[in-house]
Amino acid sequence: MPRSEALVARAPAKVNLTLHVLGRREDGFHVLDSLVAFSGFGDTLRLLPGGALSLSVDGPTAGEAGDIAGNLVLRAARALQQRRGALRVGAFHLTKRLPVAAGIGGGSSDAAAALRLLARLNGIAPDDPDLIAAARASGSDVPVCLDPRARRMSGAGETVGPVLELPPLCAVLVNPRVAVPTPDVFRALGLGAGESLAGNAHPPLAAALAPAALWTLLESTRNDLEAPALRLAPVIAEVLAALRALPGCRLARMSGSGATVFGLFDTRSLAAAASGALRRRFPGWWICATLLR
Template sequence: MSLPIRRAAPAKLNLYLHVTGRRPDGYHELDSLVAFLDLGDDVEVQAAPTLSLEVTGPMAAGAPADGDNLALRAARALARAYGVTGGARIVLEKRLPSAAGLGGGSADAAATLLALVELWQLPHEPARLAEIGLALGADLPVCLLGRAARMQGIGERLVPAPDLPPAGIVLLNPGLPLATRDVFEARKGAFSAPAALPATFGDLPGLADFLAGCGNDLEPAATALAPAVGTALQILRASPDVRLVRMAGSGATCYGLFDGEAAARRAFAGMTLPPGWWGAATAISPAPQV
């Protein structure tokens, strides 16, 4: 039996998220600066007669272990695309809450695709993998890229982001899932213009100043659907050292930006969270996750 292949599935963080339009097919067009964090799930694959998925870890209860799981759907799509007749045992260790706005399912699926390409000895074709991924979800292409990027369109247009300065992040989630579809359907108002992304941020104050001029267009809708999102934002804003507070993705997770991971950990240690909430202190990952 072959040795298992393990891949990290880092959390994706939309530092800003503008909804810039809506296509005739109903999909919304976005403009977002995406970073990845030193926190996430792990995927392990090993050769087996058939495809199977086992979900473990502290957040396993919130993730399906059947055909509804994006990682298993991605594995089946990859096998169909390349005519693979063999299987694989996929073990997904869940540390991120599900439906939390952190791209956890997409990150899991991307890690699964990359691990299976290696396990099944398939050609590494980034464009084809991105096409397979986009058919499953808008966040798959950027999660396959695995490094900070500007994401536009419905997720298919990616360009490298300016280098991100070291930054600490505190994540708070009120312990409830928030479906992306519901948040988009609840969104009201005009569309936003794409952000004017600079050539460089320089330092963390420069990044924070830039982000302060942007926003998350889904935050009002998510807060209306789940008022606890507003509570999470208030808790983060109460930290005296926080530079910026915003909702992550389509929610319900919110994030605070701090001067390094040590500052984030100090701030998180001083927060009192309501029962059932999830939180973590981490940092923006400076290195590609590919």
């Protein structure tokens, strides 16, 4: 694809710094409350305008992406087509770097990037109701990925709060190359329709959090999907232990439904050293040092 003619969007990893499961609705969807941040690392999506809607995929994790026909990029584009009628489309090309079924919203971020590119191509405003509806129809995590900046998301993902000002977090993302499908994790959680999950409510979030306040908040929160994911993929416990044993790791927690785990460090140099140490010890794992914002 000629780079000079294509529209380009980043599709960064989505990291659930917190994830409280409040219960399960009568319609089967789980009610969540989560503080979400985005990494400086992710996939890249290009759109060459003109012609029929299509998608090609390459990149280090392209082989994990599955059948192109079911890719969330195409699902999101079709959802917007259904709502806008005549819509200029074209050929998408996805460079896949994020692991799949990993709890960091790779497919959802790709879908949101597709919607942003189509909005740019067709002069659709970022807050257009059709764009928001297409995001919601494409997946629970797609709405929060439309504008990938730190936010609180709640409900079944359809409620997205305002942008939050977080201090940059030096992080190491680690995935042991084990896919953990989200439906399986929620099934292992074992909530029936109408049931609630015991636990403290998510603390309130200020519009801007200083480092000390953010650390206090993170230490008082959790990821309620970590325990069921550990039962499905015990290797997650090994990842958590490996991160927690590294010098300077202040917090290690699973993101989303797993199996990706993040470790937070005070400085970039500590995160880089941790990333290097893990790569030497676990060469088969996917490991990425990055900033979360």
